Amino acid sequence: MIELPSGVDINNLIDDIRIFSWQAADILLYYSKLLENSDDKGNILQNNNEDDPVTLADLKVNELIIKKINEKYKNINWDILSEENIKISSKIFDSKTDWIWVLDPLDGTKDFIQGTGNYAMHLALNFKQKPYLGFVLIPNKNQLWIADGKKTWCEKRDGSIYEPILLKNRNLHEMTLVTSKNHGNEILKNLIQEINFCKVKIMGSIGCKIASIVHGESDIYICLSLPGKSAPKDWDFAAPESILKAAGGAITNLDNQELSYGKTGFQQGGIIVATNDKKTHPSICLEIKKIIQKSGIYPL
Incomplete structure (x- = not known):
């Protein structure tokens, strides 16, 4: 403890x-x-x-x-x-x-x-x-x-x-994605199209996005940073991670590894996935990874 x-x-x-x-x-x-x-x-x-x-x-x-x-x-x-x-x-x-x-x-x-x-x-x-x-x-x-x-x-x-309302037991294509309003890129847009989510909500602030998952308004958030470009930082994810995980959701990189804080530059780069169910989260990450590998739209 x-x-x-x-x-x-x-x-x-x-x-x-x-x-x-x-x-x-x-x-x-x-x-x-x-x-x-x-x-x-x-x-x-x-x-x-x-x-x-x-x-x-x-x-x-x-x-x-x-x-x-x-x-x-x-x-x-x-x-x-x-x-x-x-x-x-x-x-x-x-x-x-x-x-x-x-x-x-x-x-x-x-x-x-x-x-x-x-x-x-x-x-x-x-x-x-x-x-x-x-x-x-x-x-x-x-x-x-x-x-x-x-x-x-x-x-x-x-x-x-x-209390939180996490809508669980949905497969990837049944999920509602919440995604960025001001920080999108073409590769992320292509990935969203490849996955073909049930619904896509556009929203600013990572905190607002994660809160929308915890509140049951959406199911998944994907953050995709391009190599050599700007990426979110520790302060973008620390508080949202805490409320999502304590509610029963999960947030990791695409390989289902926990986020690491305190790195040089405080960068949270690569692909980060947040979902509403820690039990199904690993399989969701794996499915997204297979889609990326098949389409070749992002260097893994």
């Missing part, structure tokens, strides 16, 4: 992160509303990188979460890995502790700017490079998904709770 760092009670910790998360939701909703006015957009965007935009919302949530954790939990032996801090700091993140918070203050920034509502905050507490606790906040849907290492549930701001 995994024990949290000395002096940390899991129930109190979840209570605190719950409070911090809804405070983050207020920030994200505030800036989302401002972005509806084109006159405000220039002030909110902090760079001109269309492929990797940063907004004031990213920075404000980043500042809030790190400040709150550090203030509430002084002298606890853990570190905080944040997407925004990695972007702005020249220092190499070199943690010597088993416990690391992994934060993405705004996953789905493009969708946030576009006003689709498909954006999320990810926060996971990793132990020995594996997600243990996880929080996926989806402000526009009034959802805070929480995983405590054993189970997953979703809370609304008023405290009402509902």
Whole structure:
């Protein structure tokens, strides 16, 4: 059994992160509303990188979460890995502790700017490079998904709770795929056509996609990164992985190997498959791999 760092009670910790998360939701909703006015957009965007935009919302949530954790939990032996801090700091993140918070203050920034509502905050507490606790906040849907290492549930701001709904025992062609809105590529599109899913849903933010699986709205997500191109990072997957696995789903690479965190560059490249059923997940991965090998559309 995994024990949290000395002096940390899991129930109190979840209570605190719950409070911090809804405070983050207020920030994200505030800036989302401002972005509806084109006159405000220039002030909110902090760079001109269309492929990797940063907004004031990213920075404000980043500042809030790190400040709150550090203030509430002084002298606890853990570190905080944040997407925004990695972007702005020249220092190499070199943690010597088993416990690391992994934060993405705004996953789905493009969708946030576009006003689709498909954006999320990810926060996971990793132990020995594996997600243990996880929080996926989806402000526009009034959802805070929480995983405590054993189970997953979703809370609304008023405290009402509902449980995961994972629609299991479906074969690959019966599944509903949830896929990227802003990060697709031709090879992934070709693979989706080859598999011929029952239905395809388009959605931004990995957190939103995984939440849609846990909520029973879809069954599978495939992330395909091209060799030598950009790929998702640890903060894109840590929190979503925690809520999916604790709910009974699975997320691995195509060879059914668990994701590895803390690698150089924090890359999560290659092909990653997330499904709603850990029992059938290996066979689903194998079937997808055979389709890729037969079609030759991706170098394995």
